[in-house]
Amino acid sequence: MCMEKGNCLAMYKHNKISLLLITSLVLLCGSLNAKNLSDNAKKTDDTMQLSSEQKKSISAGLSHDCRVLLAECIHARNSIGDSVWNNWSKTDCPINVITKDYEYLTGFADPPEEYTLLEHDKLLNADIYVKKRTFKQLLVGSALPLAGKLAVFISPPELFIDTFKIDMAFCRILLLHEMFHVHQINHFPDGLEGIKAAQLEIKYPYKVELNNQLRGEEAVILKKAILADSKADKISQIELFIKKRQLRRERMKKEFPDKYDNKSIEFEKFQEWLEGQARYTEVKIEEQMQNPDYKAIPEFRCSRGNTFEREMNKLDCLAQNSGEESDYALGWAQWYVLDTLRPSWKTEAFAKNAAPESLLRKALTTD
Numbered sequence: 001m002c003m004e005k006g007n008c009l010a011m012y013k014h015n016k017i018s019l020l021l022i023t024s025l026v027l028l029c030g031s032l033n034a035k036n037l038s039d040n041a042k043k044t045d046d047t048m049q050l051s052s053e054q055k056k057s058i059s060a061g062l063s064h065d066c067r068v069l070l071a072e073c074i075h076a077r078n079s080i081g082d083s084v085w086n087n088w089s090k091t092d093c094p095i096n097v098i099t100k101d102y103e104y105l106t107g108f109a110d111p112p113e114e115y116t117l118l119e120h121d122k123l124l125n126a127d128i129y130v131k132k133r134t135f136k137q138l139l140v141g142s143a144l145p146l147a148g149k150l151a152v153f154i155s156p157p158e159l160f161i162d163t164f165k166i167d168m169a170f171c172r173i174l175l176l177h178e179m180f181h182v183h184q185i186n187h188f189p190d191g192l193e194g195i196k197a198a199q200l201e202i203k204y205p206y207k208v209e210l211n212n213q214l215r216g217e218e219a220v221i222l223k224k225a226i227l228a229d230s231k232a233d234k235i236s237q238i239e240l241f242i243k244k245r246q247l248r249r250e251r252m253k254k255e256f257p258d259k260y261d262n263k264s265i266e267f268e269k270f271q272e273w274l275e276g277q278a279r280y281t282e283v284k285i286e287e288q289m290q291n292p293d294y295k296a297i298p299e300f301r302c303s304r305g306n307t308f309e310r311e312m313n314k315l316d317c318l319a320q321n322s323g324e325e326s327d328y329a330l331g332w333a334q335w336y337v338l339d340t341l342r343p344s345w346k347t348e349a350f351a352k353n354a355a356p357e358s359l360l361r362k363a364l365t366t367d
Contacts, residue, residue: 048116048131058130059119062097062104066156069168070095070106071123072300073175080288081176084281086346091183094151098135099159105129105151112147123299140164141174143181150185152178169305173282180281184274188350202267205252205259206323214248215326216319222333223315234340238360245357269355271324276331276356277349283307283332334360342366 050058074093081088094108105115106126115129138155145151157171205211218241225237252260286307288294296302314329334356338345342363348354 050116050118055118058102059128061099061102062128063156063158065158065168066097067121067123068297068299069157069171069175070097072297073172073179074107074124075297076172076176076285076289076294077179080285080291080294083288084284085180085183088180088183091186092149093179093182094146094149095179096135096146096151096153098133098138098153098155100138101133102130103133103135105131105146108146108149108151123297140171141178143178143185150182152182154178168300168302172300172302173286173305173307176285177278177282180278181274184277184350190352202263203259204264204267205256206326208252208256208259210255211248211252211260212326213319214244214251215330216317218244218248219315219318219326219330219333222330222337223312225337226312226333231340234337235364238337238341239364242357242361242364268327269357271327272331272334272357273355274331275324275328276333276335279311279328279332280335283311283336331356338363 077093078089092107092109095106097104097106103115104118105111106121106124106128108115108129111129115131118128118130120126121128135153138159139153140155140160142153143150144153146153152175154175157168161167161171221237221241221244225234225241228234228237249260249265252264286305289296289304311329311332314325315333318326318329335345338356338359342359345359345363348359
């Protein structure tokens with residue numbers, strides 16, 4: 001999510017306002033080739049030649065609210081994340097916080113040489129490294145390459161929380177969304193090439209009214225499948241969804257051959273895999289947070305969110321919400337239905353060609 005001028009990749013609806021998101025994995029640095037970090041073996045806290053007073057001043061630039069948000073998301077992932085995704089808590093997840101003047105890095109075992117050790121944060125129980133800001137944008141959340149690894153890039157919540165009329169519970173879900181992307185791509189590195197290809201080659205017809213209308217009809221069917229009481233009713237709705245989707249694609253190729261082709265279809269599948277899984281993760285981890293056994297860290301004082309309700313409401317009005325948000329919505333809903341129709345789907349989720357619609361088709365044929 002970009003808070004300064006620049007390319008924003010999706011529209012996110014919340015409290016009747018539009019939020020500009022960068023939640024796709026933007027490959028600013030090309031593919032994630034391993035970087036030789038042997039010259040970084042020597043790390044000292046005087047790389048920037050900081051005095052004690054300077055360190056104290058720079059430390060104050062990383063707000064208490066931001067530290068609490070990071071600590072709570074790390075706590076949530078470590079305590080309940082594995083109930084959503086197997087071994088999620090074991091995936092290294094560096095986080096780079098971009099402020100107006102500095103970048104603060106934590107969770108990186110061998111930080112790039114331009115960062116210097118600032119302090120050990122007791123709340124995070126982790127070292128924090130710092131460098132002068134070079135990243136051009138302030139971000140609510142994105143997952144980007146950093147020195148051969150995928151890292152979460154965010155900016156402190158106080159920079160945008162009032163502007164976008166959101167709360168810390170919503171910020172927590174957004175950050176966990178990006179933390180999942182790190183886990184996702186670590187388990188399926190080929191996804192990076194898919195992102196790169198999609199950004200360079202595909203211009204999806206998000207502004208074609210017919211496509212939006214028909215995708216909206218697909219979303220309504222998926223909502224009915226989620227709400228269906230019986231497995232048989234869910235299957236009936238998914239059969240209808242697959243039929244509707246096939247008819248839409250055939251019609252789009254016929255009526256808009258210059259805007260919609262087989263590459264467009266592959267793009268849909270990829271986006272629903274990439275962002276659909278991350279949005280599904282938002283819904284499922286908040287469901288876990290509703291369990292009385294889950295306790296947020298004491299410093300995180302915020303009411304529980306309503307991600308499931310919010311995302312279900314979006315399915316009703318998807319035809320009016322053009323843009324990449326439709327990929328998130330259609331994606332998570334399919335993954336959610338798969339919990340019932342193919343409970344083992346997560347063992348296949350990071351395999352090649354594991355689009356949710358492909359696994360739904362398998363569920364119908366193997367039921």
